[in-house]
Amino acid sequence: MEIVLHHYPMSPFAELARVAHGLKDLDYRSVIIPSIMPKPGLVALTGGYARTPVLQIGADLYCDTAKIIDALEAHTPRPSLYPAPLGDLHRMLAGWAGAAQFTAHVGAALGSLPPGALPQAFIDDRKARFGLDMASLARATPHLASQAVTAATWLDAVLADGRAFVGGDAAGHADLAFYSNLWFVRGRAAGTPAEQAIAALPNLSAWYDRVAAFGHGRPVEASADDALALARAATPDLGEDVDASSGFTAGQRVKVRTDGSGDAPVEGQLLRLSPRGIAVVRDLDGGGHVVVNFPRLGQMVLPA
Ligand SMILES: N[C@@H](CCC(=O)N[C@@H](CS)C(=O)NCC(=O)O)C(=O)O
The missing domain is CATH 3.40.30.110 (Glutaredoxin)
Known part of the structure; x- marks a missing residue:
């Protein structure tokens, strides 16, 4: 099918x-x-x-x-995207990455864009559907960036024992969830202090490249x-x-x-x-x- x-x-x-x-x-x-x-x-x-x-x-x-x-x-x-030894723990980690950490990474990235960078229609849509307010986001950006950098530093420490992926030799849902948040920061907030702090984490950077290498299929x-x-x-x-x-x-x-x-x-x-x-x-x-x-x-x- x-x-x-x-x-x-x-x-x-x-x-x-x-x-x-x-x-x-x-x-x-x-x-x-x-x-x-x-x-x-x-x-x-x-x-x-x-x-x-x-x-x-x-x-x-x-x-x-x-x-x-x-x-x-x-x-x-x-x-499998739920490989041993983490198995279903991948779901829980991905749930954290997709909730508070999604808000931190995406908020920090969007909040660091110069005024006028986002189309007004996009801002209006996100305000109507999700309550986004650009002035509040600008004020929250340093805080959100600190949350993203903290999570990235934790992940770098997890990877410091030489494991290839979050749960060991095989990548799973949690790897993809952490990766997609960082992908957005790299793409939308390149050159910001938070993005540079994250890019300087050596284990994280090598892991990021391994996940990116999976590509998008066909x-x-x-x-x-x-x-x-x-x-x-x-x-x-x-x-x-x-x-x-x-x-x-x-x-x-x-x-x-x-x-x-x-x-x-x-x-x-x-x-x-x-x-x-x-x-x-x-x-x-x-x-x-x-x-x-x-x-x-x-x-x-x-x-x-
Ligand atoms: N929990 C959902 C969240 C999906 C989500 O919030 N996606 C964002 C885009 S990254 C969205 O829908 N934004 C509004 C839109 O695309 O219209 C999931 O895991 O798929």
Whole structure:
């Protein structure tokens, strides 16, 4: 079944997903989505989720890199992104990298840009959807930079025993999550004191180059229409797995809302709800249906 990655070049979470495709040496279709709303092609598939990236395998959609990595693991199990000895600890480390540390790295990088460097439409979009305020960000930038430098220094110390990756000989989800934050700082904040302090960490720099060497796999450009046609032609995984303790039942109509985002919730019929994830089935306008998958953490499920 064909893999489609919906993403845009500048997104750090998209970079995490791209390097996962590189590590697993995958062929895939690459659909470039807008970096701001509206995103009609993407929302036609997901029904509301508009964050970046989204993975599509036929008529199954995977929102959030946590779920995307699970889907790639199921599609191509080797090499695993949860290698021993850390195994699922990779998830916990990646969760930290993708939350407070994402804010620190990306905030420090965006906050150090000269005034006028970011398009006003981008600033307005992030303000409306995530409450971004450029004046507050400018004030917070030295603090955010200190948090990023501290995390980078910890990582450098972890790597000081000569291990190739965070958990030993094999790279995993945590490596990609730390890498994508640092990739954004390198790309957007080159020459700032924080970026220079990070670049001076020798173990970290060598590790960074090892992760970058995985590349992005083999993307072939495709359009939003191509992706929609692929979804219509495929049959999604309609398997049910709703935990009795969840208070919900399979078949019930629900809304799935991403915590901390002003984006529209995704409404559909519940298929799966457990610590393994959330899945709802929804009809596509014009025919066909898709299953939209989320990780359990970071998503609110409400009766529709
Ligand atoms: N927890 C999500 C976060 C995704 C996320 O916040 N991505 C950023 C871009 S790096 C985003 O969606 N920004 C708004 C947008 O692209 O419209 C994940 O792991 O995929």
